[in-house]
Amino acid sequence: MTQRFRIGGGLVDRSKTLRFKFNGMSLEGHTGDTLASALLANGRRLVGRSFKYHRPRGIFSAGPEEPNALVTLRSGSSAEPNTRATTAELFDGLAASSQNHRLSLNFDLMAVGDFLSPFLSAGFYYKTFMWPKSFWEKVYEPAIRASAGLGALSGEPDPDIYDKGFIHCDILVVGAGAAGLAAALTAGKSGASVVLADEDFQIGGRLNAETHTINGKSGTAWARDAVGELEAMENVRIMPRTTVYGSFDHGVFGAIERCTDHLPSSNGRPRQILWRIYSKRSVLCSGATERPIAFPGNDRPGIMLAASVRTYANRYGVIPGKRVTVFTCCDDGWRTASDLIDKGVRVTAVLDTRDNVNFPQVPGARVELAERVVATRGRTGLAGIKLQRGDWIETDCLAVSGGWNPNVHLSCHQRGRPRWRDDIAAFVPGGSIPEGMKIAGAASGALTLSDAIGQGRSAAAEFASDLGYRTEAESKINASDEKTGISAFWSVSGAPGRAWVDFQNDVTVKDIAVAAREGYRSSEMLKRYTTAGMATDQGKTANVLALALLAEQTGKSVAEEGTTIYRPPYTAIPIGALAGRSRDKDFRPIRYTPSHRWAESQGAVFVETGNWLRAQWYPRRGEAHWRQSVDREVSETRRSVGICDVSTLGKIEIFGRDVGEFLDRVYANTFNTLAVGKIRYGLMLREDGIVYDDGTTARLGKRHFVMTTTTANAALVYRNLEFARQCLWPDLDVHLISATDGWAQYSVAGPNSRDLLRKVVEPSFDLSKENFPFMACAETTVFGGVPSRLFRISFSGELAYEIAVPAKYGRSMMERLMSVGEEFEATPYGTEALGVMRVEKGHFAGNELDGRTTALNLGLGRMVSKKKDCIGNVLSERPELNRSDAVKLSGFKPVNRSGMLTAGAHFLSPGQDETMGNDQGWMSSVAYSPTLGHSIGLGFIARGDERRGETVRAVDLVRGKDVDVEIVSPHFYDPEGVRQRG
């Protein structure tokens, strides 16, 4: 098929022919084409079906505002649905297909919906399909969803890679049309660092689409020269194919750069990059978007925006039709007629809604003033239009211009509301503009070329000067000062047939009238009720038209009606780009303990604990179930000695003269009496008196302490301590630094732990009970000189130590510990065995510190010292937290010892109904105790400390379990602590 609608001129490179496919048909275009321009060059007018009624739709515009020409690019896992053909850059081998039809694009079975349109008006789903009720979810909604829609995702993983990044600049210029280029040149020459971003692949904006001249040369040539000049400046970064999609606080903008979308393959490079641009100032030169006029049958393929028609002719050398008619309410429509005639295209007629227009010469065209289009015909493409006076004009392309809407979006993303200007019949930026932003060119409502360039220069010069850069006087620009007259005209009334407002969501003038009649009379309600402006084009061509029509219905002016809130993104951003690199295993960082590789070599099973990977258990040959491994690890530890990697515990080094006082204020219990070489257990409260973390602090020197926290709360505790140090009590001499990653730390637990460690620490170090008792600490060395910290603490209830070495020795340390432990049959144990032993011993952990429990609930009420103040102390005294029937941490044993307990079960008295009112507490942790030979649990039950020996039910409605349990002490194992103090 030849490009029979290709004419001379334009910016495409005719020496380079590109082959592409649309719905399987082979077609040709040129470098510089978009998919839309290439389709039009080949005479393809029908390119898709509408969302709701499956109406035939064609290319409507030449930019990101396109509501109709949505296609799926590529195929298989690389398929990308809902791509605008008007912005998709053509490349050799591109394959595109149309969307939302059954059978073929030309004959869509689902188009039957169009005949049902009287029943499918705005909000139809709120009013219909009400009976039978059960059918809505199972029949009606699935049927509606199946018939309406856009393209489909492949359902396969995206094979491309995406990236993100951060750019900093003095001045960001958004949009590289005449205003943007002028701004960038002025700013760049001043020496400021400048980023110039434009969504198009061809820098120049509408200069590339018009026939304007600047200083005697074509706009295109001026833009090309400007780019050349900017490229020579080291302080200027030009970013084509980059859409600035959002304006955020403090001069931060979001932008998406399409790096390889225009290439057949990404070839290992990121396909798109999501940039965060930090600017000190910004100049918004985002131009304007033409809007349509609503009239019956205005959605047929071949009916297009007038400026887009001349864009195709001027920039791409393509004519969308061979008998073009123009329908306009402003001077701009006439420019399309003039440009087409200059290119030898036949313009059949120009229809202007105004009755008094000083129009230019349009040779060969019929001119009608005060005229309207009242009907159109042509099944899959426009064939003719009917005038209000009754006669028909044979035409295959109707170029419609309803005026221009400045692209105010980025100026409104921080809740700014644009203001209405009657002289151009459009909203322009107004109200609160983002700090440090100026708007120049058409985006500000300056619709002539000379104004655009002047505004761009002046905004950039002022900003450059603000930032301390010197700007030179600019040479005079001699540019077109085109006519911009307009008399707002929104829709043709009084004619039968549906007139479309939002093409993508199939919203009509009648829908808006229905909404207003039914009480949806504000712009925000109109949007939600009719879905106008809620499609993927975000109503770029529809919104203002819909608001104006609502204003007509409600008797307000457009200015009074106002707009809806503008929100980012300006154009759709692929989820892949938002995710960037954060996918699969790189979704988040992974933290490894220093001896992780050793654990791997032992076949350990790992569990994620926050970002950490921790060994959960170490299976041995012959063990078929995790419980076998865990039971063995517990038993062996209690029998002889076990070694557990506890490097993940938070470690905070605290220095200073006032650390004791500081700790007194952050811990509930007293710390300023802690002696050097000793450790104390501590509870930390939130401001509201609830316990949020527990741990130990060791005093290694007069002014040096080391705090340990739970793994989960390491960062939170550190952050809270820093806040306390810096903001609450800056007068205290306290310095903090995290040491969590610096030390590989191992719990060595069990009756033989002391004997094992005697083979590890320096020979002169006396590990005897008398010299190094429970809760002692020391700095020493291991294995002949490696610095080490030794803590005599126990989480298992056994005689136990925690020994730490610099992290780089971690793997070697674990290997050596196991090696010297061979004579004691030392066993490594994981977090499961750790958990079993702490439940046996009655130590609480994260399950018990669930953000609801106080020290009193935990049985540690007396730890909240009343001799001093601390964070949370006052609010811990609230009466509700100190009720006589408060829940208390207790142990639970199944009455029938073979019964298995479940965490999450709630406690009820025998015979009580399972209601909230009868709930007495909950089971927080359970374990099978190989030491006791049955299941055990920790939990909270009302007055639990007074009810030892009582039997209650542990009811787990989720798992359908109801077990009789005996309330016992939480300390199942060695309640007197003889073993750990041994």
Next chain:
Amino acid sequence: MADPVLTPEPFLGGYAKKFKNAVLSEATGLSIVFVAEPPDGREELELALFEKFGLNLPRPGSSNLSANRVARIVWLAIGQYLILFEDCKGPAAHRVSAELQDTAYVGDQSDNWVALRLSGAAAEAALERICPVDVAKCAFPVGGVARTAMEHLGAIAIRESNDGFLLLSSSSSARSFLHAVQTSLNNVH
């Protein structure tokens, strides 16, 4: 007493790789010492640091290299610094503590950090993908220091030369940090 053997292991195994226009390697010989000022003790600390190590206290956001280029002091927070020693023999913290005595609180930080050296023409572009801080030379000159986050990981970036950076991040997530920088280098080519 067991054999007196414990073998230190670099967090990334001494990683080193050449990329197009960049070199990335693990700095394995670095000793890092935390130094904090006692109240009203800045002058004494300043004197002691200069006398013992030839170091001047840096301003916020910067670092100073000793005259013999073996130590760099990095501003960390108000009254807090890191001193970085190249190929230090023995535990650097002990030495610093002994030299500074009561003029500072001293702690060993060496094993908290994995250190990556990134240099070459592509270094800035690679960092631009993961580092929110402006690393352009005009904004981040040689000696500049920034505490920041890269790919959800806390990090300290130090500009050591016109095209060279030292990057510090938590040693436990060293592999993720390396992956982040490697990916950036791959993506900018």
